[in-house]
Amino acid sequence: MKNENPIFEVVMVIDDNPIDLYVATRLIKKMELADKLLEFSSAQKALDYLRDNQDDSHAWPALMLVDIYMPGMSGFEFMAAYDKFPEDLKKKCRIFIISSSIDNTDIQKAENDPNVLSFQEKPVTPEFLSSIK
Amino acid sequence: MNKHVKTQASGTARLRERLDSLLEGIQIIDFNWKYVYINDIMLHQVRMTRQQLVGHTMMEKFPGIEDTEVFQSLKRCMYEREAVGLENKFTFPNGVVKWFDLCIEPAEEGICILSLDITPYKEAVENIRKTKSLYAFLSQINQSIVHYRSEKRLFASACRTAVEQGLFSSAWIGLIDRQNKGIIPQAQFGFPKKTKFPDFVAYESKDIHHRLMRTGQFQIEINGDQTLAMGKGYKMPTLISLPLFNSGKVVAVFDLYSDKEDFVKDEEIKLLQEVSKDLSYALDNAVMSKRQREAEAQLEKSEKRFRALIEKSADMKSMASKDGKLLYGSPSITRVLGYEYEDTDRFNIFDLIHPDDQPYYAAKRSELIKHPGGFFHFEMRLRHKSGNWIWCEGTATNLLHEPGVEAIISNFIDINDKKKAQKQQEFDRNNLFALINNTNDLLWSVDTEMKLITSNRAFDEAMLTFIGHRIRPGQSILHDGLGAEIAKYYGNFYHRAFLGEIFSETVELTGQSDLWWEISFYPIREKDNIIGTACHARNISSLKRYNEELKRTNSELDRFVYSISHDLRAPLTSIRGLLDIINEDTNESSTREHLRLINGQVDRLDIFIKNVLNYAHTNRASLNVSEIDMEFILHKIVNSMKSVEKSDGIEFHIHFETKVPFHSDLQSVCTLLENIVSNAIKFRDPSKQNPYVKISGSSTESGLKLVISDNGVGIPKEFHSKVFEMFFRLPGPTEGSGIGLYISRQIAEKLDGSITLYSEEGTGTTFEIHLKNLHQ
Numbered sequence: 001m002k003n004e005n006p007i008f009e010v011v012m013v014i015d016d017n018p019i020d021l022y023v024a025t026r027l028i029k030k031m032e033l034a035d036k037l038l039e040f041s042s043a044q045k046a047l048d049y050l051r052d053n054q055d056d057s058h059a060w061p062a063l064m065l066v067d068i069y070m071p072g073m074s075g076f077e078f079m080a081a082y083d084k085f086p087e088d089l090k091k092k093c094r095i096f097i098i099s100s101s102i103d104n105t106d107i108q109k110a111e112n113d114p115n116v117l118s119f120q121e122k123p124v125t126p127e128f129l130s131s132i133k
Numbered sequence: 134m135n136k137h138v139k140t141q142a143s144g145t146a147r148l149r150e151r152l153d154s155l156l157e158g159i160q161i162i163d164f165n166w167k168y169v170y171i172n173d174i175m176l177h178q179v180r181m182t183r184q185q186l187v188g189h190t191m192m193e194k195f196p197g198i199e200d201t202e203v204f205q206s207l208k209r210c211m212y213e214r215e216a217v218g219l220e221n222k223f224t225f226p227n228g229v230v231k232w233f234d235l236c237i238e239p240a241e242e243g244i245c246i247l248s249l250d251i252t253p254y255k256e257a258v259e260n261i262r263k264t265k266s267l268y269a270f271l272s273q274i275n276q277s278i279v280h281y282r283s284e285k286r287l288f289a290s291a292c293r294t295a296v297e298q299g300l301f302s303s304a305w306i307g308l309i310d311r312q313n314k315g316i317i318p319q320a321q322f323g324f325p326k327k328t329k330f331p332d333f334v335a336y337e338s339k340d341i342h343h344r345l346m347r348t349g350q351f352q353i354e355i356n357g358d359q360t361l362a363m364g365k366g367y368k369m370p371t372l373i374s375l376p377l378f379n380s381g382k383v384v385a386v387f388d389l390y391s392d393k394e395d396f397v398k399d400e401e402i403k404l405l406q407e408v409s410k411d412l413s414y415a416l417d418n419a420v421m422s423k424r425q426r427e428a429e430a431q432l433e434k435s436e437k438r439f440r441a442l443i444e445k446s447a448d449m450k451s452m453a454s455k456d457g458k459l460l461y462g463s464p465s466i467t468r469v470l471g472y473e474y475e476d477t478d479r480f481n482i483f484d485l486i487h488p489d490d491q492p493y494y495a496a497k498r499s500e501l502i503k504h505p506g507g508f509f510h511f512e513m514r515l516r517h518k519s520g521n522w523i524w525c526e527g528t529a530t531n532l533l534h535e536p537g538v539e540a541i542i543s544n545f546i547d548i549n550d551k552k553k554a555q556k557q558q559e560f561d562r563n564n565l566f567a568l569i570n571n572t573n574d575l576l577w578s579v580d581t582e583m584k585l586i587t588s589n590r591a592f593d594e595a596m597l598t599f600i601g602h603r604i605r606p607g608q609s610i611l612h613d614g615l616g617a618e619i620a621k622y623y624g625n626f627y628h629r630a631f632l633g634e635i636f637s638e639t640v641e642l643t644g645q646s647d648l649w650w651e652i653s654f655y656p657i658r659e660k661d662n663i664i665g666t667a668c669h670a671r672n673i674s675s676l677k678r679y680n681e682e683l684k685r686t687n688s689e690l691d692r693f694v695y696s697i698s699h700d701l702r703a704p705l706t707s708i709r710g711l712l713d714i715i716n717e718d719t720n721e722s723s724t725r726e727h728l729r730l731i732n733g734q735v736d737r738l739d740i741f742i743k744n745v746l747n748y749a750h751t752n753r754a755s756l757n758v759s760e761i762d763m764e765f766i767l768h769k770i771v772n773s774m775k776s777v778e779k780s781d782g783i784e785f786h787i788h789f790e791t792k793v794p795f796h797s798d799l800q801s802v803c804t805l806l807e808n809i810v811s812n813a814i815k816f817r818d819p820s821k822q823n824p825y826v827k828i829s830g831s832s833t834e835s836g837l838k839l840v841i842s843d844n845g846v847g848i849p850k851e852f853h854s855k856v857f858e859m860f861f862r863l864p865g866p867t868e869g870s871g872i873g874l875y876i877s878r879q880i881a882e883k884l885d886g887s888i889t890l891y892s893e894e895g896t897g898t899t900f901e902i903h904l905k906n907l908h909q
Binding site for chain 1: 698703705714743
């Protein structure tokens, strides 16, 4: 399975729930999807990282999994801030919103964000990860 | 008897003496109609001597007797030997008329006639009858006097009364024409129908009328030639001609005919003179009222319309004596109170008045009697002939002092309908007052000049509270103390109503904390014009508070449900993730089996949470209507279901035709269909070789029709009505929360649709869903 999957240079996972974060990173590691895996339990910290590494193309994630409901900055607030980054940087990154919410408003909001590829219901599964092209 | 006379001479002599001295007349007639014996009384009665009669026949002495009725009786007794009794009027050859009570009995010699002279008795009876009728005549005339103001009608009535009450055969009255020496007939009664009544009756020298004119006295003519008035064919034994006076002059004659010669006796003549006097008096009255009418006619010219109005009114008039005896009643009394003219004779007006009204009326009337010319107004109930009470209102005027009137004159009208209407009105008003006062809502009405027309108690009390005093009808509704701005604010509402708008406004009372009122305005129309507005104000403060509270509670509940679902689902998904990892890591088959069981339970919990979420959504969220590609949605739902383990081997058929694009709330439609399809999978029949779920339908202008059928286990009939209930679960091992179909039905209803179940145990289940097309 892992041979078929493309390798992303940098993968970032933002989730305040340690178990979900653990499950996601564990799967990503196991499937060897990432050269470098960035784990954030706070959207603010993740945003700080992105701001700090705007100029480092190797540090910029190619795949991001963003949870919605987090204390402090929510996933949507994070996405609003993310939108301010330059287009060429944003183009390099695939973003999925992952959440246990099945609220239609959340789903619609996520899917309507031009920077988001799609909404994915938790948990993150091997099937989902392997479907990412 | 003769035999006795012969055989017992001495006895016979005594008997003869006895018979002779009897008061009863006795005659014995033999079979040859000859007089055998006549007693003294009888001789006196017939005014003949014994010698003149005995031995002679009856026919000989009284020629023509064979033709009389009495002779028939004598014959009957003579030949049939039968006793007969009868009263007989007998005219003697000398012209004397006598009445006899006859008793005819068979005797040996022939017949015996006992006769009693009953002439005095007969005359007395006849006199009484005549006098009685003359009295009736006189009293009728008296009545007529007050009843008739017109000469002609007075005369006609007098003639009729003379015949009907006075026992005259006929009567006529004519006015004297002095210039042409004649009489102009005015009225007549009792003449044969064929009689041609002359227009003018000249009086000739020494005839009865001439004599009357000369003497100014009544005249009597017995068996005279007085046929002048009636033409040649009419002749009566007695004619009495009475003069009628006006201002001391003979102005008319009253001719009375009788078929009896000796009709009039002294005392009767006195009565007739009374009649003449009374009529003269009435004539005076008539002339006077004629003058009065002429004067009225003058007045009429200037007050014509007013008069017409008065005369057309149905008012009743009555004249009553000091003690209340009714002297005169106008014809309208008959119409209104039902009494005939004759009935009114005996009335005392107090008999007509309702007992409850009597004290007031009596007091007023006795006060009135003290004030000549005074009057008072009354309103009282009068007894109708049928016994009902009729409300009348009118005026009583004291004209007791007025010569020729001498009565209390009353003018009154029937106000029964008015009273009834008044009563009804009063009832309606009380009813309405009770209704409008039995509410805490404020009710009031305002005219187009912004003045209060009427208000209920609640309004008055509210004004007292809000502005410190009541607003009275006629006062401005926009109180000065309101301030210009508020007056303008409310004034605007009234103006809208005056323009015909019906509307309600919610108003927060300024200066009052949290006081909300809903005020409704409804224009009052009179024909095409708006004359004001009816207003209704309802304190909706508590309603408003409840609403706010409810809204707050609802949104709290929404947030609660939302956060619960999120907070519950988050750990579940974490568990799922971990289970996935364990599953990846282990090779132990028993561990994998346990993981599968755990996953099943997690799924079940997850579905339940999702259902609760859906339920909350269905109940709370407003519809988000958009066009739905049903074919796409159906496939998507079925595909998502295919991943469910239990769906293995089930064949899904989808046939959908979009005739008109279907519009509805996407999420609700999806939830509804997911529930039905997942049930079809859940309740598949493992014993069947080719399990299927068939979905067919179409969307049209009116809406969506979907039929979802399966060949699953089916639902027993007894549960058909229950499956849509909340938390109902079919008995058996199948897992489920029992909320799916409940939500489905909720959704169907919310989307203006329906969901119907057809199922048979062991055969399968079919749901038919109709949803309205919500495009607009």
